[in-house]
Amino acid sequence: MRSMDVLAGYSARMNSRPAPFDELDRKIVTALMANARTSFAEIGAAVGLSSTAVKRRVDRLRETDVITGFTATVKPSALGWRTEAYVEVYCEGAAPPRRLAEVVRNHPEITAAMTVTGGADALLHVRARDVEHFEEVLERIRTEPFIRKTISVMVLSHLLPESPEAGASNVAPDSAADVR
């Protein structure tokens, strides 16, 4: 596992809230990120706690939204999603983020969207089955009310083991299939 060693020494709590997040929680979260199905007993053995204690801490980490969920990671390409692109969006006049968020939700192929610095108003991450499908998505996006222009950058190949967009339910195999 690639580790964030450059961060050694970064100490907890620079905020108002008590933020009970200690060494044990750290190890538990790390273990669950590596394998979300690890049993509490096994984690407990690794960190020196009983399974009961581990469960309680995990419950608390979920309640405080440090852990937001557990999910299976899938390769989008294994589910028939082979085309990926970033789309810079330019809007007419002032772009109200509220309205932009609405627009974005209309297109399930948009797997991430954010407002950004620089010339563009927003940056979209789009997944499509193939180039034809991507073109269709792009046309759909460009017909949205106040979107003036888009600039697309297609992803060619990944330089890192694609940390596989878990929880991206839009890439879920709702009707798509086709392995490898």
Place this chain on the structure above:
Amino acid sequence: MRSMDVLAGYSARMNSRPAPFDELDRKIVTALMANARTSFAEIGAAVGLSSTAVKRRVDRLRETDVITGFTATVKPSALGWRTEAYVEVYCEGAAPPRRLAEVVRNHPEITAAMTVTGGADALLHVRARDVEHFEEVLERIRTEPFIRKTISVMVLSHLLPESPEAGASNVAPDSAADVR
């Protein structure tokens, strides 16, 4: 869950390999993406299979790399990672992807990296604790051998519920902390 309804009708298998991925596998994968800790028995009840059968299918889905892992999803901001940016990288002459991949692995703050179409040779996704940390990372990247220039786009706010980069072990709380 946002669903990929535009894909209705997309049929399996347009490749050479048998690609044994049916309706049942689809439901199982969807269930595990929603909650990776769901028991095989519960999934079985939902899809009409015994827990044993579900386990065998999940084992096979893992072996064929349709499912690449199970992971806890965390909010990077909850672990002290509050700064996010995309960095376009321009290289001297022809940029060999092999060498680029090496460079990328030297910087754990790079959570995604890919070669892309357009003017830039590569696009990096970078997470840092704060703007100071990001600047430090950027300087580090720019001193790499054949990197000619970079253009950074900072993320301001997300327009979609941040599908939380699971498995991104670089964001793991190895030494960082600080909740909320």
Place this chain on the structure above:
DNA sequence: GTTGAAAGCGCCCCATT
């Protein structure tokens, strides 16, 4: 694909510090 049995685990209560 199923069932059945053994081992392990999740989960809840309660005593302990």
Place this chain on the structure above:
DNA sequence: AATGGGGCGCTTTCAAC
């Protein structure tokens, strides 16, 4: 406030069918 132990029911796992 947080941990550990015990008990019961469910889950996992592996056999056999």
